[in-house]
Amino acid sequence: MLHKILKIVALILSVLGAIWLVRILLAGDTAITDSADLQSSLVTPIIYIAYVTIAIAIVFVLVFVLKNLFSSGSSLKSTLIGVGAFLAIVVISYVLASGEEVTMRDGEVVSASASRWIEAGIYMFYILALVAIGSMVFSGVKKLAK
Template sequence: MNTHKIIKIVAFALAILGSIFALMIMTGSEAMIDNILYITYAVLGLVIALVVIFVLKGLVTGDIKKTLMSVGAFLAIIFISYGLSSGTDLDLQPFNDKGLGITEGISKNVGAGLYAFYVLAVIAIGSMLFGGVKKILNK
């Protein structure tokens, strides 16, 4: 059997189990919810393990140079975003008055995450538009 078919079958089975558990949680008591949460943690662990296994398998069998270049570009975007974020462009006093304990470091991390999100969103939208335009022009 093809690995792709096995993954599809496992994903479909997990989706059905997830739907059943969600319905049980919505209609069940707290004791049942605790037991379902343990099952959910086990399923989540299984899914994460499968993802890690197949990602590592893809790295070994695929084009590792292209993968490393993509990871490097992603890390470059993260580091540049962190460098651009100041952490001092927001008045932290209202947050600290509410007892949230926001520091400049936390503000800098949030700003870096926002900058990285914006850059990655623009890249994703641009690549979708580029692919669509290229597909239309090649017809």
């Protein structure tokens, strides 16, 4: 029953999205950028359709994750270990980041705090990329050893 309801909702959202996409394409870029009325009548509804779609997706992901998470104790433990490791990487990246006030080309200033978080995000990316590459190499070497 839930599968049928989801198929109907997906079909309705797809049709609405397609209708507004065609309307946007027929109106043209310059007409939309020049007219606030066209922006509100064409672009706003497709944005709301996107919001509804993402909200439905997030709700279902959370429901199924929580349902499977609490179905067995071992998955809860491994999930908490993974979340803890990720938070540890966030803390390490933030500590490594210096964060200085930066003046951009257009004259705006990025605060030291924002700059530090940006730098921490870059460090997190590097650390997580190294962990992913390392785990792939380790897995490949382990398979070759067998």
